[in-house]
Amino acid sequence: MAEAMKMRATMEGDVVDVKVLIQHAMETGLRKDAKTEKLIPAHFINQVVATLNGKTVLDAQWGGGIAKNPFLGFRIKGAKPGDKVGINAVDNLGTKFDGEVVVA
Amino acid sequence: MNPLRRAFLKNAGVVGTVAVAIATGLLKPGAAFAAAWNSLAFTAKDPAEAINNAGYGGAAESSDIMIKAPDIAENGAVVPVSATSNIPGTTSMAFFVEKNPTPMIASFEFSNGAEPYIATRVKMAKTSVVRVTVKAGGKNYTNSREVKVTIGGCGG
Incomplete structure (x- = not known):
C-alpha cells in the first residue's frame, strides 16, 4: 500500500531528517457515530519501525491519540545520500503499511 | 505484560533477540517489532498510571527536554508536538496528554x-499538559508544557 504512505529524507549536515505521512483513520474506539450513537470500533496504527539500510533506528508504539493521517518526523545521524530509509507499520487489525525512500 | 519476557528482552538485547527470532522463522524481516504493544500503558485512564505502566515512573523534571507545541491549539484533533532530548545517552521517549481519556500517545x-x-501530531480532548518522558542512562526524566485547546479532538 505504497500510496498510503509519503516519505521524504533530506540531509541536514551529517543528519538525515525523515518525514513520514501515512493515510489512516486512527480511530480511538472511544468516539461515537453522530447518527447511530454507536461507538466507532478502534482502528489505529499501533506499531511502527524505521530502518536505515535495513537496520532498526526507531521502534515505536502508538495509541489512538496520534492524530488522523499520522505524521512522524525523526532524525538519523551518520546517514548519507543514497542510503535507504524504510518504514514498517501495522495497525490493530493487522493491516501492514510499508514505505521506503532514498536519502536525497 | 510478562515480566520474565521483559527481562529477557532487556538482557538479550533487542538486536540479538530479533536476529534470533528472524533466524528461527518467528518473525519475517520487515516486520520485526521488538516488543508486544503495551496495552496496560495505552489503556490506562490515569496519567500517572499510564506513565508508570509505560516504564517512566519516578521521572525527574528536566528542562533539557525541549518540547515544541502551540500555546493555543484551535483544533484539538491535530496538534503538532515535537520534542528533543538534550540529555546524553537518551534511549527512548514517550508522549502523554494528561487530560485525554487515555493519556498515553x-x-x-x-x-x-x-x-x-x-x-x-496528537489528539487533545481539551486543554491539557503535554508531557514528554525519556530514558537516559537507566534513569527517567520528564518535562511538560500546557496547550490550550479551543475545540476538542476526541469524542463526537
Whole structure:
C-alpha cells in the first residue's frame, strides 16, 4: 500500500531528517457515530519501525491519540545520500503499511 | 505484560533477540517489532498510571527536554508536538496528554544513530499538559508544557 504512505529524507549536515505521512483513520474506539450513537470500533496504527539500510533506528508504539493521517518526523545521524530509509507499520487489525525512500 | 519476557528482552538485547527470532522463522524481516504493544500503558485512564505502566515512573523534571507545541491549539484533533532530548545517552521517549481519556500517545526507542528527536501530531480532548518522558542512562526524566485547546479532538 505504497500510496498510503509519503516519505521524504533530506540531509541536514551529517543528519538525515525523515518525514513520514501515512493515510489512516486512527480511530480511538472511544468516539461515537453522530447518527447511530454507536461507538466507532478502534482502528489505529499501533506499531511502527524505521530502518536505515535495513537496520532498526526507531521502534515505536502508538495509541489512538496520534492524530488522523499520522505524521512522524525523526532524525538519523551518520546517514548519507543514497542510503535507504524504510518504514514498517501495522495497525490493530493487522493491516501492514510499508514505505521506503532514498536519502536525497 | 510478562515480566520474565521483559527481562529477557532487556538482557538479550533487542538486536540479538530479533536476529534470533528472524533466524528461527518467528518473525519475517520487515516486520520485526521488538516488543508486544503495551496495552496496560495505552489503556490506562490515569496519567500517572499510564506513565508508570509505560516504564517512566519516578521521572525527574528536566528542562533539557525541549518540547515544541502551540500555546493555543484551535483544533484539538491535530496538534503538532515535537520534542528533543538534550540529555546524553537518551534511549527512548514517550508522549502523554494528561487530560485525554487515555493519556498515553506513543513511545519511541532510538537505536543505531537515531537522534533523540520526534515530531508528531496528537489528539487533545481539551486543554491539557503535554508531557514528554525519556530514558537516559537507566534513569527517567520528564518535562511538560500546557496547550490550550479551543475545540476538542476526541469524542463526537
